[in-house]
Amino acid sequence: MTRPSLTFLGGAGTVTGSRFLVETATARALVDAGLYQGLAELRRRNWDPFPVDPSTIGDVLVTHAHLDHTGYLPRLVRDGFRGRIVCTPETAELATIVLRDSAHLQEEDAAYANAMGFSKHHPALPLYDGEDVERTLPLLAPTSYGEPVALHGGPKAVLLPAGHILGSAIVALEADGHRVVFSGDLGRPHHPLLAPRHAPPAADTLLVEATYGDRAHPDPDPGLLAEAVRRTVKRGGTVLIPAFAVDRTELVLMELARLTRAGEIPKVPVFVDSPMALAALAVYRRALGRDGAGTRRQRGPDPFDPGDLRVVRDPDESRDLNEPPYPCIVISASGMGSGGRVVHHLRHQLPNPRNTVVLTGYQAEGTRGRRLLEGAREVKIHGRYVPVHAEVVSVEDFSVHSDADETLAWLRSAASPPTTTYVVHGEHSAAAALSRRITDELGWTSAVPTLGERVLLD
Structure with missing residues (x-):
């Protein structure tokens, strides 16, 4: 029998490319399918073959519409994914815009690079095109905050407000009796447009982002x-x-x-x-x-x-x-x-x-x-x-990213500590700093995972 596990396929040691795979004996679910951005060595990862056959993934759960959380979806579909993409209605609306624009820019940039001759690739090609996006959009499955979702193969999930951007969500997933919570990009305590972020739901395993894990936002000026x-x-x-x-x-x-x-x-x-x-x-x-x-x-x-x-x-x-x-x-x-x-x-x-x-x-x-x-x-x-x-x-x-102090305050508001906390979606120094604070100040078991690392959930 396959023991339930979590594999960090992205968002480990970097603030981009969020992709987290949960597997049980009967199910595969992916949380986020983001593009790598920034350094060329990171962007090249977008072209690597996906570590598992996309056609074997039952559902993708998307925390929010930003490209580093959604931008890989059309490539996943191009390579065989045919399941549901579970997200809030607002994320579905925004992702439609974001993905169409992403394909357009990639096609445009490839054409410009070919015309100007400054690409190392001949010809330069987009990672995916508009047709791939149009095949992706019908798979979006809008789900309201707090509405339980039964996933393929048995896991269950619920989306809760994250306070980061419109439609952003914390994902709480239960697989084989194990509760895994993904903060997604966590908002600040006060956003001028959005309702406050939800407190951390009960979790055995918690993934928390660390974009600003080693610093505090300055006082507003x-x-x-x-x-x-x-x-x-x-x-x-x-x-x-x-x-x-x-x-x-x-x-x-x-x-x-x-x-x-x-x-x-x-x-x-x-x-x-x-x-x-x-x-x-x-x-x-x-x-x-x-x-x-x-x-x-x-x-x-x-x-x-x-x-x-x-x-x-x-x-x-x-x-x-x-x-x-x-x-x-x-x-x-x-x-x-x-x-x-x-x-x-x-x-x-x-x-x-x-x-x-x-x-x-x-x-x-x-x-x-x-x-x-x-x-x-x-x-x-x-x-x-x-x-x-x-x-x-x-x-x-x-900035609508929680800083280190605000993230610690969010974690402290949990009704009970998780067994293990993984610090993700941050440059290595930021993730390591936040992980140390979680251990030192909260007394929790905390770790910074590496790319490709697989951990057991039982």
Whole structure:
């Protein structure tokens, strides 16, 4: 008889590529199917054969819609997966947007690399294409918070609010009488749009993320963004804000609206230059008025309108924003400057000292955002090095990841300690630091798993 086990197929020693396989004698379930991002050595893992035959996986449970948790799904389907993809209704809506955009960008990037001749591969190919995504979407199985789900082969699961982004969930899974809980990306105690995260459900084995496992978020500095905008507008430049299309764009718009209404920044055009962000914004608007979506009720004016909001859908309009003729704010994906329209804006705007790039969240190792954060004087874009003369400002107030202290507080709120806690989804130093604190401060058994490591659940 096969003993129940957990294998760490991703999200071990890195903040990307979350993939966790639970196996029993009668079932295989995968929690998250994320893309690796950042360093080239990590991205190459996306091309490795999946360690088990995807057709033998009964269900995939998705914690939330971000690409590092959903982006591998179309490849899994391409290689034979035909089961259900269990997630919240809001995650299903957002994942539809995210995956279609991912396929489009991969196809576009492969075509551009082939045309410009800077790819090492001849020809450059996408990991998956739009047809793979369209085969994936019918497998999405929207499931409300708190609704029990019977999985193929016997396990049971329930999704609970994680407070990270719209639709984000903690996954509680029971297999052969063993309770395994996956925090997914854990939100902070207070999110301006979302209801609070759920306390840790009873668990024998607990997986907790460690994106900020070795640090605490600084106290909010509401003047930092306002001062950067005022300085840039005064010198006639552009404020470029690389922002994730899902959740980060919404939070940035809310803060710009607040600052404009308070008279702390001048009213200038605010462009949202990301078709995916605009689609995600529509999902957020609908969710704010819907019961069961895990959102806080909003009163008063449109929370996402800074006063002169302009949406950009056409590629020609986007190209015009490479060098805007007047002071403005441009919000464009991706948040780490690793793909999408923002890369073209960075290429044109970084050399100009009148401009400012505002980084609004975690910048993974190996990304352009990380290099800018660390003070790089030039960054490589489309096969060429671009000088960095623009001002670079990091505003950490927008982070929706629990920091180390907030994560410890969440763990302390558990009714009883798990037998074992595994610290995942963090760079090694961050995961190791959080694991030590869990052991030292809570007295729990804690470990940092390695990629491919398999542990027993009985």
